[in-house]
Amino acid sequence: MIKVLLSGCNGAMGDVLQEIINNEGQMQVVAGFDRMKNEKANFPVYINPKDCTEKVDVIIDFSHYSAFESILDYALTNKIPLVMATTGLTEENEASLIAASKTIPVFRTANMSVGVNVLLGIVAEAAKQLEGFDIEIIEKHHNKKVDSPSGTALMLANEINGALDNSLEFTYGREGKSTKRQSNELGIHAIRGGTIAGDHTVIYAGEDEVIEIKHSASSKKVFAKGAVRAAKYIADKKIGLYNMRKVLEG
Known part of the structure; x- marks a missing residue:
């Protein structure tokens, strides 16, 4: 079972991802990160990812770009593979992901479809x-x-x-x-x-x-399905920068 930290879990994409992951069978959301509160989640939701104590195999980030540094820092500190699906990142953010890929597996594409x-x-x-x-x-x-x-x-x-x-x-x-x-x-x-x-x-x-x-x-599901596929792909990968082309190549 692949244990997922879902960043941006209380947003619209977070809701879709939870539905798909729950039906996946091979994955489970064990914790979430969001700056908005949500009492409906059946897993702990942290305002600061540093407070997360659950064992996590992969991070899926579909949050706001303002949270970029905190989630990347958490991934690097704990050596956790990261699927970065957030849009609106700066050139500096993109450079940080490239640098991070020398320490952890990083999946990055502008569109998860x-x-x-x-x-x-x-x-x-x-x-x-x-x-x-x-x-x-x-x-x-x-x-x-x-x-x-x-x-x-x-x-x-x-x-x-x-x-x-x-x-x-x-x-x-x-x-x-x-x-x-x-x-x-x-x-x-x-x-x-x-x-x-x-x-x-x-x-x-x-x-x-x-x-x-x-x-x-026609819906956000195409992006969520791509993110789940990417998370399954990099969960056991060595360090490096990955994209959807590598996933499609197998």
Whole structure:
């Protein structure tokens, strides 16, 4: 039985993760970390992860980015594998994860969906084949999402740019009367509204033809399932930095 510390356990993703883990059979949430109180949890919930005394095999973090340092410090101090699924991390935070991976197993991806991670290879290959096409990314999320553009949009953009020898410049939205599109732009646009779980569309616009590659998440379950799969994967791994591609490769 894999024993899980669930960081962000009282949030919307925490609720979904608890449901999936409870039905998993091979995993159990033995403790939680959250800055909000919840009397309904059937496991101890700590405001400070340092207070956790339960034996933990892996940490799944779906909390707010402001809690990043405390949860990473707990993982490093106790040498526990960490699945970092929180969005809105800074470049400094990302660098800290890379450094931490030299001490503990760290799983990091901007999107836990298996489908999105398969999509990465598709959009990169399309970019290489569609020479001269203008490329734009549109991402849509619910009205409570705090970071923009989404980490997934940036992940897609970086994958495309890498396939094109990093020749593109990112443009975040457009406004004004002198904003004619430049040939080396990669446009990234964010939409926020309602309860959209997550939509990402990559548009390749050429002369007289348009190709759109889209991924839509209809619920938060796709992200929770990916996080659970990642946690099972790294729970017994040696130190290192892991992502969904490694999981998919087995």
